[in-house]
Amino acid sequence: xxxxxxxxxxxxxxxxxxxxxxxxxxxxxxxxxxxxxxxxxxxxxxxxxxxxxxxxxxxxxxxxxxxxxxxxxxxxxxxxxxxxxxxxxxxxxxxxxxxxxxxxxxxxxxxxxxxxxxxxxxxxxxxxxxxxxxxxxxxxxxxxxxxxxxxxxxxxxxxxxxxxxxxxxxxxxxxxxxxxxxxxxxxxxxxxxxxxxxxxxxxxxxxxxxxxxxxxxxxxxxxxxx
Amino acid sequence: xxxxxxxxxxxxxxxxxxxxxxxxxxxxxxxxxxxxxxxxxxxxxxxxxxxxxxxxxxxxxxxxxxxxxxxxxxxxxxxxxxxxxxxxxxxxxxxxxxxxxxxxxxxxxxxxxxxxxxxxxxxxxxxxxxxxxxxxxxxxxxxxxxxxxxxxxxxxxxxxxxxxxxxxxxxxxxxxxxxxxxxxxxxxxxxxxxxxxxxxxxxxxxxxxxxxxxxxxxxxxxxxxxxxxxxxxxxxxxxxxxxxxxxxxxxxxxxxxxxxxxxxxxxxxxxxxxxxxxxxxxxxxxxxxxxxxxxxxxxxxxxxxxxxxxxxxxxxxxxxxxxxxxxxxxxxxxxxxxxx
Numbered sequence: 001x002x003x004x005x006x007x008x009x010x011x012x013x014x015x016x017x018x019x020x021x022x023x024x025x026x027x028x029x030x031x032x033x034x035x036x037x038x039x040x041x042x043x044x045x046x047x048x049x050x051x052x053x054x055x056x057x058x059x060x061x062x063x064x065x066x067x068x069x070x071x072x073x074x075x076x077x078x079x080x081x082x083x084x085x086x087x088x089x090x091x092x093x094x095x096x097x098x099x100x101x102x103x104x105x106x107x108x109x110x111x112x113x114x115x116x117x118x119x120x121x122x123x124x125x126x127x128x129x130x131x132x133x134x135x136x137x138x139x140x141x142x143x144x145x146x147x148x149x150x151x152x153x154x155x156x157x158x159x160x161x162x163x164x165x166x167x168x169x170x171x172x173x174x175x176x177x178x179x180x181x182x183x184x185x186x187x188x189x190x191x192x193x194x195x196x197x198x199x200x201x202x203x204x205x206x207x208x209x210x211x212x213x214x215x216x217x218x219x220x221x222x223x224x225x226x
Numbered sequence: 227x228x229x230x231x232x233x234x235x236x237x238x239x240x241x242x243x244x245x246x247x248x249x250x251x252x253x254x255x256x257x258x259x260x261x262x263x264x265x266x267x268x269x270x271x272x273x274x275x276x277x278x279x280x281x282x283x284x285x286x287x288x289x290x291x292x293x294x295x296x297x298x299x300x301x302x303x304x305x306x307x308x309x310x311x312x313x314x315x316x317x318x319x320x321x322x323x324x325x326x327x328x329x330x331x332x333x334x335x336x337x338x339x340x341x342x343x344x345x346x347x348x349x350x351x352x353x354x355x356x357x358x359x360x361x362x363x364x365x366x367x368x369x370x371x372x373x374x375x376x377x378x379x380x381x382x383x384x385x386x387x388x389x390x391x392x393x394x395x396x397x398x399x400x401x402x403x404x405x406x407x408x409x410x411x412x413x414x415x416x417x418x419x420x421x422x423x424x425x426x427x428x429x430x431x432x433x434x435x436x437x438x439x440x441x442x443x444x445x446x447x448x449x450x451x452x453x454x455x456x457x458x459x460x461x462x463x464x465x466x467x468x469x470x471x472x473x474x475x476x477x478x479x480x481x482x483x484x485x486x487x488x489x490x491x492x493x494x495x496x497x498x499x500x501x502x503x504x505x506x507x508x509x510x511x512x513x514x515x516x517x518x519x520x521x522x523x524x525x526x527x528x529x530x531x532x533x534x535x536x537x538x539x540x541x542x543x544x545x546x547x548x549x550x551x552x553x554x555x556x557x558x559x560x561x562x563x564x565x566x
Contacts, residue, residue, distance in 0.1 A: 009374055015381035053370060080373040081366060082407070083414075084466040102377035102403050105384050168437040213440040214488070215452030216433060221444065 001116065002026040002043065006036040006062055007051040007078065012101075016049065019105040020112075033057040037065040045073060047115055049108070052079040052090070060093045067094050074115035078103070110166050117163045127162040130207025130222045134162055143204040153178055154197050157190070161210060161220035170217040194218060235312075239305045247297045255290055259283065311335045315344055323422060327355035361417035365410055372406045404477075408533040411470050412519075415540045421464045423545075428459040428468075428565070429493050435472055436491050443476070447485040450476070454493040461497045461565055463545055468565075471541040472499065474534040475561050479503035482559070497547075497565040504558035508551050516551060538563070 003020060007013040008031045017027045028043070030036040033056045040048065040062065048066060052059040059077065066073050077095040079086065087098050096115050099108060117127055127134045134141040134155070141148045141158055150158065156178055160169050171190055179185050186192075198210050208222045231237065259279055266278035306313075315331045322329050330348045333341055380399050386392045436452040443450040472491070479489045482505035490502040508516060515521045517539035522532040535549075538561075542549045547565035554560045 009378070011378040012374070012381060015378065015385060018385060019381070080370040080377075082369065082410075084469055101373040102380040102399070105381050166441055168440050170433075170437060211440075211444055211449075213436065213450055213452070214490075215454070216437050216440065219441055219444075221441065 001046045002028070003112070004028050004030065004036065004039055004043070004045045004048045006030045006048065006054070006059065008032065008054050009051070012051075016105065016108065019109065020049075023109045025112075031055070033059070033061050036062040040066040040073070041069050044070070047074040047076065047112055049076050049078060049112070050095070052077060052081065060090070063094055074112075074118060076108070076111055076115060114163070114165055114167065117165070127159065127165075129162055129165050129220060132162075132201065132204075132206040132208050134159055143201075143206045146204065148200055148204060150197070150200065154193050154200075157193055158197060158220075161218060165220055165222070168213055168217050168219045172217075174217065236305055236309055239309075240302055243301045243305065244298050247301060248294065251290075251293055251297060258286075308337070312337070312340055319347070326422065327351075327358050358417065361413075365413045365417055368413065369410050372410075373403075376403050376406060405533075408474075408537060411537050412533060412540075415467070415537065415544075421467060421544060423462040423464055425460055426463050426465050426468075428461050428463070428497060428499060429454050429456075430458065431465060431468060432472060432491055432493050432499060435469055435476075439473070439476055443480050443489065446480050448480050448483050449486075449488045450480075451488050451490045452492075453490060455495055457495070459493055459495065459497055461545075463565060464541075467541040467544060471538045471563070472501070474538055475501040475563075478534055479505070479559070479561070482506065498562060499565070500560055500562040502554050502558065502560045504554060504556070507553055507557060507559045513551055517549060 001024075003025045005013060005016055005020070005027055007016065007029070010031075013029050013031065017029055020027045028039060028045075030039050031054075033054050036050075036054075039045075048062075050059045050062055054062075059079075063075060063077075066075065074097075075095045076097045076099060077090045078099055078101060079090065080101045082100040090098050096118070097111050099111060117125065125136055127136060131143050132141065133143075136159060139152075139155060141150050141155060157174055160174060160177060174190050175185055178190075194210055194212070201209060208220055211219050211221055213219065259282060262282050263276075263279045266274055311332075311334075315333075315336065318329065318331050330351060331344050333344050333348070336344055376399065380396075380403070383392060383396045383399055433452055433454070436450055440450045476489060476491065479501050480503075483489055483503045484505065487504045490500075492500045492502060494500070512523055517535045518532075519536035520532040521536075539549055542563050542565065545565045547563060549561065549563050552560050552562065
């Protein structure tokens with residue numbers, strides 16, 4: 001996976017590059033709008049980490065240049081501006097995610113991984129968390145090579161949770177994805193599936209667990225991750 | 227018909243002009259009667275003259291009220307149309323929303339006596355806008371200047387091996403980051419004492435924030451939960467400020483909660499929002515000062531700067547609401563906000 005990091009602050013660029021390389025990515029670095037625009041046109045990057053404040057312009061310019069030549073390029077925005085308006089304008093401009101400085105590099109890596117897991121972007125990808133892996137084409141989840149044999153709906157729930165690893169998936173979203181319009185949904189359908197999944201993951205020693213956010217939804221978290 | 231308010235220029239002009247005109251009209255009619263009486267009298271026929279005057283009153287007298295009404299309508303119309311440009315300028319001034327700094331009053335077509343006044347008001351608006359812009363740019367610049375070195379520090383510390391000292395330094399950097407966040411929030415609040423308020427759904431705002439914060443809360447060893455009636459709770463509010471206030475309350479609650487306990491965010495039907503924890507609670511004697519800036523409990527073990535709840539109080543007051551702390555049934559603190 002090849003990433004482009006656009007960041008003018010030399011030290012941050014350096015540290016981000018080191019940790020992304022340690023996480024197994026190939027990383028190129030740019031420090032200006034002009035360089036970054038040239039780079040996205042030349043190289044088919046898998047994702048871009050984009051700082052908003054650049055010496056020769058706004059990072060959003062790079063974003064629109066990138067969108068012109070590449071329709072699907074996941075972009076994670078970095079910024080020191082943190083108001084709701086800033087976040088909304090960045091996401092409106094086409095960024096896929098948003099991280100406010102200072103950030104933990106672990107958080108940066110997991111956000112990038114999450115972006116690369118987006119449906120439609122990475123077809124036929126294997127999703128992983130802890131010792132669990134889910135083959136989105138073969139429709140099979142396994143732990144350490146041992147298939148779990150999950151029913152269709154549990155597999156679909158697990159896939160959504162894996163695609164947004166470490167982030168909350170609202171229960172309403174799961175219901176929408178699993179059931180068609182007008183289809184009768186038993187009020188406890190999702191919780192029942194979740195509790196089965198939870199038991200199966202624990203029994204197989206998957207190294208990840210489903211957490212409940214009462215009143216909102218669920219998230220999957222790797223064991224040992226804070 | 228709209229009545230001009232007491233003390234308005236329009237009312238004064240209408241009353242005076244109408245008075246003068248009424249006097250002139252009355253005098254005119256009286257003069258006509260006297261004149262016609264004289265003419266008849268000149269015919270040397272007293273009885274005929276009296277009859278003539280009486281007939282005049284009978285036949286032409288009824289037109290008097292119509293003249294009066296017509297005259298008053300003319301006066302009102304003249305006064306209103308000559309003051310309409312002033313009225314338009316004041317409507318523009320009334321329509322300036324809080325936080326809106328780009329509106330100026332229209333000075334075209336104003337009477338020359340009033341134009342300098344409107345120009346002076348526009349000048350004052352220019353200076354205010356300039357001040358706001360400088361403040362806004364300062365907080366934005368400060369955010370960048372403070373956060374960049376912090377980001378370098380955080381990333382640098384993360385790249386080091388996990389020794390006891392490094393772990394402690396990471397916590398220090400995180401604390402510094404939180405303090406910078408809060409100071410910037412205070413600066414933004416001070417720079418924008420009357421921010422733009424939009425229609426928003428409190429339920430959606432709270433649910434969204436709970437979803438974003440839940441993984442962090444889990445990492446801190448607690449659980450975050452959300453309770454609501456499910457129906458939208460529409461209020462006039464500033465999303466950025468409300469989110470900041472709620473974030474502070476959740477962070478506080480998590481900081482004071484025993485491991486494994488639940489922190490609940492509850493949105494009520496009447497624009498109430500509560501953050502409920504099961505920690506030690508807040509002693510009665512501390513509740514009054516709790517929302518003061520830089521105030522910290524004497525036995526505070528945490529490492530806050532005493533800004534969090536002051537921010538909450540300021541945000542709530544911007545929304546014309548109230549903040550209070552009560553006991554959670556069974557132990558703990560419940561921070562309740564009532565907005566608008």
